Amino acid sequence: MVFVNGRVITMDSDTPRAQALAISDGKIVALGSDEEILAYQGSSTRVVDLDDRTVLPGFVDAHNHVFNDASRYGGGMTFEQAQELALSGGTTTMADMFINEHYLEEMQSFAQDGSLRIRTSLYLTYTDNCGKLTGDWFLDHPPVLDSPEMLRIPGVKMFLDGGTCGRPALSVELPEGGMGDLFLSEAELAEALERVNEAGYQAAIHAIGDRAVETALNAIETATDASSKNFRPRIEHNIFVRPEHFARYGELGVIPVVVGNHKVCRFIDAGGVVDIGEFAHTWHRPLRSLVDANPGLPIAWHSDVPYFADNLVRPISDLAWMVTRRGFRPDGTVCEPPDWYLAHAVTAEEALQFMTSNSAYALFMEDMVGSLAPGKFADIVVLSQDPLNIEPNLLIETEVHATMVGGRFEYCLIGQEFCS
Numbered sequence: 001m002v003f004v005n006g007r008v009i010t011m012d013s014d015t016p017r018a019q020a021l022a023i024s025d026g027k028i029v030a031l032g033s034d035e036e037i038l039a040y041q042g043s044s045t046r047v048v049d050l051d052d053r054t055v056l057p058g059f060v061d062a063h064n065h066v067f068n069d070a071s072r073y074g075g076g077m078t079f080e081q082a083q084e085l086a087l088s089g090g091t092t093t094m095a096d097m098f099i100n101e102h103y104l105e106e107m108q109s110f111a112q113d114g115s116l117r118i119r120t121s122l123y124l125t126y127t128d129n130c131g132k133l134t135g136d137w138f139l140d141h142p143p144v145l146d147s148p149e150m151l152r153i154p155g156v157k158m159f160l161d162g163g164t165c166g167r168p169a170l171s172v173e174l175p176e177g178g179m180g181d182l183f184l185s186e187a188e189l190a191e192a193l194e195r196v197n198e199a200g201y202q203a204a205i206h207a208i209g210d211r212a213v214e215t216a217l218n219a220i221e222t223a224t225d226a227s228s229k230n231f232r233p234r235i236e237h238n239i240f241v242r243p244e245h246f247a248r249y250g251e252l253g254v255i256p257v258v259v260g261n262h263k264v265c266r267f268i269d270a271g272g273v274v275d276i277g278e279f280a281h282t283w284h285r286p287l288r289s290l291v292d293a294n295p296g297l298p299i300a301w302h303s304d305v306p307y308f309a310d311n312l313v314r315p316i317s318d319l320a321w322m323v324t325r326r327g328f329r330p331d332g333t334v335c336e337p338p339d340w341y342l343a344h345a346v347t348a349e350e351a352l353q354f355m356t357s358n359s360a361y362a363l364f365m366e367d368m369v370g371s372l373a374p375g376k377f378a379d380i381v382v383l384s385q386d387p388l389n390i391e392p393n394l395l396i397e398t399e400v401h402a403t404m405v406g407g408r409f410e411y412c413l414i415g416q417e418f419c420s
C-alpha cells in the first residue's frame with residue numbers, strides 16, 4: 001500500500017516530514033515525496049490519496065485502564081467495545097496499568113483469540129491502589145519485552161501514595177487536614193525496586209503528591225542494585241512536583257509519565273487546586289518545567305483513562321490540553337486558564353513527542369513504534385488537519401479519520417472513503 005499527497009509527520013528527527021509513505025507486510029518500507037513513493041507501486045499496490053490529510057505515528061498511551069476497567073467504569077463495555085473506542089481516538093499502542101491475576105488471564109485469552117487489535121503492555125500489581133502488597137504472584141509471569149508481541153509484560157506497578165484510595169502524599173497540609181498517605185517508605189520502595197528489577201521487570205511507581213515523588217526519586221537513587229537505575233524506572237502522574245526535584249528525573253534517568261488532561265473547568269469554577277495555596281502555581285502539573293529542566297529526557301504521556309479524563313479515550317483532547325491548558329464545560333463554553341497554569345503549557349511538537357516516541361521509549365518499544373521510519377510497524381493515525389501548523393486553540397477540532405495497526409485499517413471514520 002502507498003499513501004500519497006499527504007502531510008506525514010514522522011516524529012523521527014532524521015526525516016521529520018514526508019509527503020508519502022509505502023508499507024508492506026505490516027511495516028513501513030519507505031517515506032518520501034509522492035514521486036519517490038509512487039516508484040514502489042506494483043500491479044497489486046493499493047494507492048491511498050490522503051488529499052492533504054496528516055499522518056502521524058499512532059498514539060502510544062503509556063498508562064491507562066481501558067481494558068481492566070472496561071466493565072467497571074466504561075459503562076459496562078466489553079473489551080471489544082473499549083478497544084474500538086481507543087482505536088477511534090487514534091491509539092495504536094497502550095499499557096494497562098492495573099493487572100492482577102484475574103485480568104491477566106482475561107487479557108491473555110482475549111489475545112489468544114486473536115481479538116487484540118491494539119498493541120498492549122501489561123503492568124502487574126506489586127501493591128493494590130491502597131498500597132497493600134499483593135504478593136509474589138507476578139513472578140509466575142515473566143517479563144515479555146519483545147516489541148513484536150501484541151501482548152507484552154514489561155513491568156510491575158506499585159502505588160506509593162493515595163489517589164483512588166487515600167490522599168496524595170504532600171509535604172504541606174491538605175485543605176481537609178493531614179499530609180496525605182504515603183504507602184511505602186523510601187527503604188521499602190528501594191527494596192521493592194531491587195526485587196522487581198532483579199527479576200527483569202521495569203518499575204512503574206505511582207506518585208501524585210510531591211512527597212511521594214521525592215520518595216520515589218530518593219529510592220531510585222539509593223537502590224543499591226545498578227539495574228534499578230538502568231531499567232528505565234517510571235514515575236506515574238507527577239501531579240505535584242517541587243521545583244528542587246524537576247531536574248532530578250534527568251539526572252537519575254527516570255521517565256516522568258505525565259497526565260495529558262485535567263478537568264480544568266471543575267477547578268476553575270470551584271476554586272479547586274488554587275485554594276491549596278500559592279505553591280501549587282509552580283508545583284502543579286509542571287510540564288513546561290519538566291521539559292526545560294531535563295533536555296533530552298523522554299517525558300511520556302498517559303491518558304489514565306478513565307481516571308482524570310472526561311472522555312473515554314481521546315488523545316486529541318489531551319494534545320489540546322497540554323498545549324492550551326483550556327477546559328470545556330459540558331455546554332461547550334471555554335474555561336480559560338489562569339496565567340500561572342498556562343505557564344506550564346508545552347508546544348504541540350513537544351506534546352506529540354510525549355504521545356508517540358517518548359511513550360514508546362517508556363514501554364521499551366521505540367525500535368518498532370512511536371515514529372515512522374523504514375522497518376517500523378505501519379501503525380499510523382490519519383488526521384483531518386496538521387497539528388503543527390494550526391492555531392493552538394483549533395487543535396481540539398482535529399478529527400481522527402483513520403487508525404491503522406500493522407498495516408491494517410482498524411478504524412475508519414464514517415464517510416471517509418480513502419480507508420473504507
Ligand SMILES: [Zn+2]
Binds near residue numbers: 063064065097307
Ligand atoms: Zn492509572
